Amino acid sequence: MQEISEAEIDKIHQYWQAINYLSAGQIYLQANPLLRTRLTPDDIKPRLLGHWGTSPGLNLIYVHLNRLIKDTNADILYVCGPGHGAPAIVAHTYLEGTYTELFPEVTMDEKGMLKLFRQFSTPGGIPSHVSAHTPGSINEGGELGYSLMHAFGAVFDNPNLIAACVIGDGEAETGPLAASWNSVAFLNPARDGAVLPILHLNGYKISSPTIFSRMDDTTLSELFKGYGYEVFFVEGEHPHNVHHQLSSTLDIVYDRIRKIQYNARAEGMIHQRKWPMIILRTPKGWTGPKSWNNLPIEGSFRSHQVPLAGVKENPEKLQALEAWMRSYEPEKLFDEHGTLNADLRSLSPVGDKRMSALTYANGGILLKELILPDFKHYGIKVAHPGTIEAESTRNLGKFLREIFTMNAANKNFRLFCPDETNSNRLEAVFQVTDRCFMEKIINTDEKLSPDGRVMEVLSEHLCEGWLEGYLLTGRHGLFPCYEAFVTIIDSMVSQHAKWLKTTQEIPWRKPIASLNYLLTSHVWRQDNNGYSHQGPGFIDTVVNKKSSVIRIYLPPDANTLLSVMDHCLRSKNYVNVVIAGKQPELQWLGMEEAVAHCESGASVWEWAGNDLGDPEVILACAQCH
Amino acid sequence: MQEISEAEIDKIHQYWQAINYLSAGQIYLQANPLLRTRLTPDDIKPRLLGHWGTSPGLNLIYVHLNRLIKDTNADILYVCGPGHGAPAIVAHTYLEGTYTELFPEVTMDEKGMLKLFRQFSTPGGIPSHVSAHTPGSINEGGELGYSLMHAFGAVFDNPNLIAACVIGDGEAETGPLAASWNSVAFLNPARDGAVLPILHLNGYKISSPTIFSRMDDTTLSELFKGYGYEVFFVEGEHPHNVHHQLSSTLDIVYDRIRKIQYNARAEGMIHQRKWPMIILRTPKGWTGPKSWNNLPIEGSFRSHQVPLAGVKENPEKLQALEAWMRSYEPEKLFDEHGTLNADLRSLSPVGDKRMSALTYANGGILLKELILPDFKHYGIKVAHPGTIEAESTRNLGKFLREIFTMNAANKNFRLFCPDETNSNRLEAVFQVTDRCFMEKIINTDEKLSPDGRVMEVLSEHLCEGWLEGYLLTGRHGLFPCYEAFVTIIDSMVSQHAKWLKTTQEIPWRKPIASLNYLLTSHVWRQDNNGYSHQGPGFIDTVVNKKSSVIRIYLPPDANTLLSVMDHCLRSKNYVNVVIAGKQPELQWLGMEEAVAHCESGASVWEWAGNDLGDPEVILACAQCH
Incomplete structure (x- = not known):
């Protein structure tokens, strides 16, 4: 030197x-x-x-x-x-x-x-x-x-x-x-x-x-x-x-x-x-x-x-x-x-070597579309509403597994989670990838390697911040989290939503992949964990923001969850909040109905009632927050 | 040994x-x-x-x-x-x-x-x-x-x-x-x-x-x-x-x-x-x-x-x-x-030496009332509504200063703040106490000593957590914070509110002093700091909780702020959220009217309008979130 x-x-x-x-x-x-x-x-x-x-x-x-x-x-x-x-x-x-x-x-x-x-x-x-x-x-x-x-x-x-x-x-x-x-x-x-x-x-x-x-x-x-x-x-x-x-x-x-x-x-x-x-x-x-x-x-x-x-x-x-x-x-x-x-x-670098012109910092320029399998292949057969039970997130895990496989070469998809991937029943992903870890690995560890694409750290802040950095530089990701504890990053999602809103007004900022949350372990099923694990407050934090930035999805069963997640992973410049149960729950819609329900955003389930007049309020899900 | x-x-x-x-x-x-x-x-x-x-x-x-x-x-x-x-x-x-x-x-x-x-x-x-x-x-x-x-x-x-x-x-x-x-x-x-x-x-x-x-x-x-x-x-x-x-x-x-x-x-x-x-x-x-x-x-x-x-x-x-x-x-x-x-x-300690019976852990037992001066002495003279300007929080600082003085012997009051005491215009307190700091103190420092009772650290989490620990062991405190950044501790206040709600159902848990927030630098006056400093979301986080635990105060001027803060510092087992401006603003109520306004919680200001019929909505403040 x-x-x-x-x-x-x-x-x-x-x-x-x-x-x-x-x-x-x-x-x-x-x-x-x-x-x-x-x-x-x-x-x-x-x-x-x-x-x-x-x-x-x-x-x-x-x-x-x-x-x-x-x-x-x-x-x-x-x-x-x-x-x-x-x-x-x-x-x-x-x-x-x-x-x-x-x-x-x-x-x-x-x-x-x-x-x-x-x-x-x-x-x-x-x-x-x-x-x-x-x-x-x-x-x-x-x-x-x-x-x-x-x-x-x-x-x-x-x-x-x-x-x-x-x-x-x-x-x-x-x-x-x-x-x-x-x-x-x-x-x-x-x-x-x-x-x-x-x-x-x-x-x-x-x-x-x-x-x-x-x-x-x-x-x-x-x-x-x-x-x-x-x-x-x-x-x-x-x-x-x-x-x-x-x-x-x-x-x-x-x-x-x-x-x-x-x-x-x-x-x-x-x-x-x-x-x-x-x-x-x-x-x-x-x-x-x-x-x-x-x-x-x-x-x-x-x-x-x-x-x-x-x-x-x-x-x-x-x-x-x-x-x-x-x-x-x-x-x-x-x-x-x-x-x-x-x-x-002449002291300053030129072209995109200038730190102010670095393409990584305008990630939309580098963004490659995520390759997605046909989510319908992962659907659950529902002959009649409310006749079978399934764990919606466990089923979603298979879809996510295939996403990891199909995008392995592009290396542009990761899952960020506070050590809850298994608990949130997405464990199918571990058939094709590991948890990432650079410290010593010992023989009582499972599904752990320096090459893993599942980022598990007991810090919602780190999960959120890493994912934001990953998205802002042109990649894709998903943040599964217990609903009660995602409020830990309330202020971070507000700042990210502001960033997205601002970039929508700046023509040279190219659209980036959406920030996708999958909130499981929701308040209604936390009797076993107790009061400290009950907290539906995140939806209040996001719902007051503009719909040009924030979208909230409440898929009521496994097939609607697949349809919703497929949509969210394709979307750009949004914060998508998906709240879905991980426990065994009754299934309501076959795949075709699920897609139709999700496309319309809300629908009347005529088989679920006997009053065929105009409903006063129908939410797109069975979990009414 | x-x-x-x-x-x-x-x-x-x-x-x-x-x-x-x-x-x-x-x-x-x-x-x-x-x-x-x-x-x-x-x-x-x-x-x-x-x-x-x-x-x-x-x-x-x-x-x-x-x-x-x-x-x-x-x-x-x-x-x-x-x-x-x-x-x-x-x-x-x-x-x-x-x-x-x-x-x-x-x-x-x-x-x-x-x-x-x-x-x-x-x-x-x-x-x-x-x-x-x-x-x-x-x-x-x-x-x-x-x-x-x-x-x-x-x-x-x-x-x-x-x-x-x-x-x-x-x-x-x-x-x-x-x-x-x-x-x-x-x-x-x-x-x-x-x-x-x-x-x-x-x-x-x-x-x-x-x-x-x-x-x-x-x-x-x-x-x-x-x-x-x-x-x-x-x-x-x-x-x-x-x-x-x-x-x-x-x-x-x-x-x-x-x-x-x-x-x-x-x-x-x-x-x-x-x-x-x-x-x-x-x-x-x-x-x-x-x-x-x-x-x-x-x-x-x-x-x-x-x-x-x-x-x-x-x-x-x-x-x-x-x-x-x-x-x-x-x-x-x-x-x-x-x-x-x-x-x-015989291996276990006896009486209140047992860790399970330690009085410190049931702070209400140890709680001494905070000695408060008559807040009316710190009032601002308002001859006619809207004729003079004052900085509400700067005036409040004098009241807080006196609280520090009157409780000096009891050592049971502290202020916790992310290095914003001056910025929030409460600097009168530094006439009688310092910021606390145990590291090296040098000659460019001001109002800094190991004995200070103002806890300034650039971490809203630490301010909140220290204050919770201080209150739970039977003392009093105040957390002044920029409104936009207090959402950093959204999840913490939810947990503390749950704790308070639960203790109200447990007879042996004695009431503790309330957790008091003073939120200044509110969203409506953040043009200078920009969009990142604008965030009224905290009120959404607290307003969905039970009124037996959460109280929200929006005092519109200096005299109402004094009356509100006096009330909050006397209260027990609440989370009190006080949102008040620090900028020079028009003053509306003399001290007597301010007390009456605060006692009723909301009032019609007849001089502020010409329609003397029943109002549809009157908030207790000029800041309508």
Whole structure:
């Protein structure tokens, strides 16, 4: 490996300066984007929003990943965990040209730069956090905790992809993120890609210090070694030094990843519990204002959101803001049109190697249709309604088994479940695949291998987050879960539904496969497990959302369940909630009637009553929530 | 410390045998509880429920904690994390006499034992997991993930309490549990009690192996050392050996805890990031049937639920069950009446030192009323409706500040918040208290100390779980949260509401302080943060629950918020959801009108309209969800 030259470091530093400048510009400016004249109060937005604190760190990582991509031609997905990081990431997509390709009015000149600034965190504009609007993103920076599970979901079955996942030290305190570290126990280096976690310790959340930032390096090393990672530290307050450290560290961790993959793929050594990760310690709001009124800003919680609040009304603060923004020397970075200088533009990868243009992050482009057998072949014979019993989900298992078989070559279907596949009576799938597990396998285990396509972990959060990442990168999946416990991910499904609704309004976001739930063990049959296992609340969480995003299915028997599941697995851009029993229950409809019933959505079962007038309410199922 | 004698170990082992016998009995038997005759199919319950797999481990820990209590007179709370562990824990409460004191029909003789067996996991009986019905419990074993946060919540401000928290290796995979390890960063050994986590690795969840059980001891040590724990391993398959190990290990960890507390309380050394914890590796379903049909049961996932399923119909299995149960030699453990032999009875602590009779676990007994200032003193003058603006929550902060001051001596009030106390504009509280933090404090920190009573951690799960534990042990608290992100704990509030509903039907469970939410940053004012911060769904989660448990308040201005919060903080056994704005908003009601409005629950504001007829719908607030 060749040491990076000083000249390269200088250019990387300048690119970082340009991006930091654009990040600040989005937060503060509504005019005079290149500071061609002295700043006046009129140049400042009426309401200052967005978060400066996290931006310089996100920018630093991005620009160095660009260098790595240029050197290696790797496909790298940037998963941005920290909240409100849009000023940083959007600026990169802009300098790379992707933003202008997708939003042509935001041109790569002074006029476009002003549009970029004005649209930021403005009604009718774009959010202050990374979102579906942000090219290259599969993770929203609003509700924290899901970046790392999204990253793992993205690289499952994507052997060439590396997800570089930036985790804020705030987000790292959440439960879902904490559980995500265990994902390496399910990542097979032979068939999956790699995740490079980058834990960014900048010290503070909104006002409080973060737990992880106050741990010393030895403690952090032990902790993450325990989870299966080898930690590489990059730390400092002097940009030049940190540039060198980060650049060489990225080279090292990249080589480690490729070595692990080579060992697994060429040598068959798939058990290597030592994935590289980076811990980056840099000041919060780095390169921003140092202090105000003798109170520190850079390196403190005061840089979390907008430093120098009230700048529009305070001439001294205005001067401080101008000095700060001029410290990046925009006149040396952008040409007379406001376009980034050509020698800096050359630092960014081109085409779909740009992280903002990576096809994996717009999974609909890569989506292959799931191959489905004819579900009618798996139907149950029902001569007369209510004369035989069957377990609807056990029967469905055979259909799912065939899906695994037919899509084995495409490697684009997985089942995600909190260790309930058997309990939910889908065990037929284990005739053709296993549970996935990378830890030691012993002789009392069954249906367990590194190549399994059933992801069982006792965390509804992980099941949901992995599946979301898997779907967002263009694949298919199913999440069977006890009805009572799926409310654990209420807030996650709301965020995913929002993402889908938003993408439906963004033409370049191509449709992805639907997020399919199969909720069994429903409330009405939980007498044995007791009150704690009774909870029909999930339907309340989803039913208040728009029907353009959420669909709810209540198939009353085995044949309707087959028909419904076939429909859901073909659908795009929905959240499909299918609630069906696993216990032996009376069967009502033959296959033809089941299909007709499902096609109409609701129907009158004349044989089930004697009043042939108009019914007041008929639900499409026997389970009336 | 004196080494435990062989005679003592023998007795502990016999007590464990008795408890294991009673655990199995609850799962299988509906007659012949003492096996006075050969087992017949009629003796076996028609439906076999409950989980054997986790029981022997739970029993082992319990009986050894009994020994520790007898030796030290410590107050120890047993927090049982593993699901469906009731056969174990209930059996202990029975042998200790507590169960009979509370449920006199379950007598301590053969007749009572049969009742104990028959009521288990039967309609009209008791659940198969530890629940509100279980004396000594503050944690329900249904939805997994909350045991450790409940344990920490219980010991905050309870300096004499030790919470021994058994965490199953399944539960350990959940996000909420994973986040809980960080709780030591908020546990002050000078003012708080101690938590002794006991991670029980028995190898399997339902069907899959657990991640943690496949890690080697070195890896586990590193991981938990990183989190701030010193790990003590107890491992084995031979009871005699494990009894010795566990007994001496409990002595050691108890001494460590007392030493940490002594150092903190007598020597002022409060920063000691090395709390003891135990990792116990024993076979799943230990002492149960070894195998069936040449497939292993003990030590495998096949012992998770009910081994020898179908025993009622299969004479060979019946024989195996009988052999298993007779292996405990019940005739040597129980006297001719079916009462535990006196020499074994003497192993259990007495009175409220019994873990099943610990007052901390029935917090209503210990509850002191919160001292509240007159909220009217904090009112805002409103001469005419809609003429002035105020920030309702900022004003509430002053009332909360005074509550902290007035209850400082009682140490029974805390605020739990995901780092949003300032953002929610309650910053007046920081005039009299700090944020709590046990890690390094540096000079850029503000309002931070080990003695702070504001618990800020970026985990809604931890805020909720700590607060639940704090309330369940007889204290008071408030959870301010952004409305959009409180849906993260949807499932937790449902479980807590179920707990409250159940306790209202259990006379010996005394009322506890209500769980109070203050939801600010509501959906209608989130234009700046964007779509991801908009989520009114929490109200849907709570509104479908019974009004005997859930109350929802929508105070439209500062004075109504004061009146509502005063009411909520006085109330018992409710979940109170208060949704109020933090932004400057028009004020409507003077204090007298506000009180009248809140007392009536809803009122017609005649000055706000010109139609004086009967209104169709008037909500008690200006925010109509």
